[in-house]
Amino acid sequence: DAKTTQPPSMDCAEGRAANLPCNHSTISGNEYVYWYRQIHSQGPQYIIHGLKNNETNEMASLIITEDRKSSTLILPHATLRDTAVYYCIVSSGGGADGLTFGKGTHLIIQP
Amino acid sequence: GAVVSQHPSRVICKSGTSVKIECRSLDFQATTMFWYRQFPKQSLMLMATSNEGSKATYEQGVEKDKFLINHASLTLSTLTVTSAHPEDSSFYICSASWLAGIETQYFGPGTRLLVL
Numbered sequence A: 001d002a003k004t005t006q007p008p009s010m011d012c013a014e015g016r017a018a019n020l021p022c023n024h025s026t027i028s029g030n031e032y033v034y035w036y037r038q039i040h041s042q043g044p045q046y047i048i049h050g051l052k053n054n055e056t057n058e059m060a061s062l063i064i065t066e067d068r069k070s071s072t073l074i075l076p077h078a079t080l081r082d083t084a085v086y087y088c089i090v091s092s093g094g095g096a097d098g099l100t101f102g103k104g105t106h107l108i109i110q111p
Numbered sequence B: 001g002a003v004v005s006q007h008p009s010r011v012i013c014k015s016g017t018s019v020k021i022e023c024r025s026l027d028f029q030a031t032t033m034f035w036y037r038q039f040p041k042q043s044l045m046l047m048a049t050s051n052e053g054s055k056a057t058y059e060q061g062v063e064k065d066k067f068l069i070n071h072a073s074l075t076l077s078t079l080t081v082t083s084a085h086p087e088d089s090s091f092y093i094c095s096a097s098w099l100a101g102i103e104t105q106y107f108g109p110g111t112r113l114l115v116l
Helices: none
Strands: A009-013 A018-023 A032-038 A045-050 A061-064 A070-075 A084-091 A105-110 B004-007 B010-013 B019-025 B032-038 B045-051 B067-073 B076-081 B090-097 B111-115
Touching: A009 A018, A018 A032, A018 A084, A018 A105, A032 A061, A045 A061, A045 A070, A070 A084, B004 B090, B010 B019, B019 B032, B019 B090, B019 B111, B032 B067, B032 B076, B045 B067, B076 B090
Parallel strands: A009 A105, B010 B111
Antiparallel strands: A018 A070, A032 A045, A032 A084, A061 A070, A084 A105, B004 B019, B019 B076, B032 B045, B032 B090, B067 B076, B090 B111
16 A cells, blocks of 8 residues: 655644645555544544545545645534544555554644 | 444453453444554554454464454454453554445444553
């Protein structure tokens, strides 16, 4: 699976949009981009995933660049409960293969 | 989304004893389950992959005789830490996926193991 690069930490004001970047310059054509988050002492929570089109669900939006070498997760209206470590993972078989977690981005929502 | 549970949520045991952790998929049939381990201030590390009715596949460096995995049904996988030692103290997390939703896996809440 391709490796990803994320900033180690970010701050965002409550109520604002949180934009979390991820670089995955070695992504292969059949690899998806997945985003999970882990709130302290809990299991990871699935957020969203995509292949090449932008995706949106009730939690977030995922913007993937045209060359697929980077992506941005957008939390449109961040709340204090969104404080967590966010992991960007690329995988060709997200349900069939184990995932390789990097260090992620520690997002802190400030009141 | 799909719900995965783990039991117990935390366990304390004496060195040398064995501990069993259960992972259940509550609202779907999990054809594949995964076990991860997370040490303090580190990221999750995949330990093994198990498909229902088959032997588990272990990652390099994970002792299969120490971490016994059973996936006997489509809703239950167990991880047994045999002869646990203090260095096995960690946060153990399972995840599960099903054939129809093969693009995604869902995680349990984790089990914190402390070996004294």
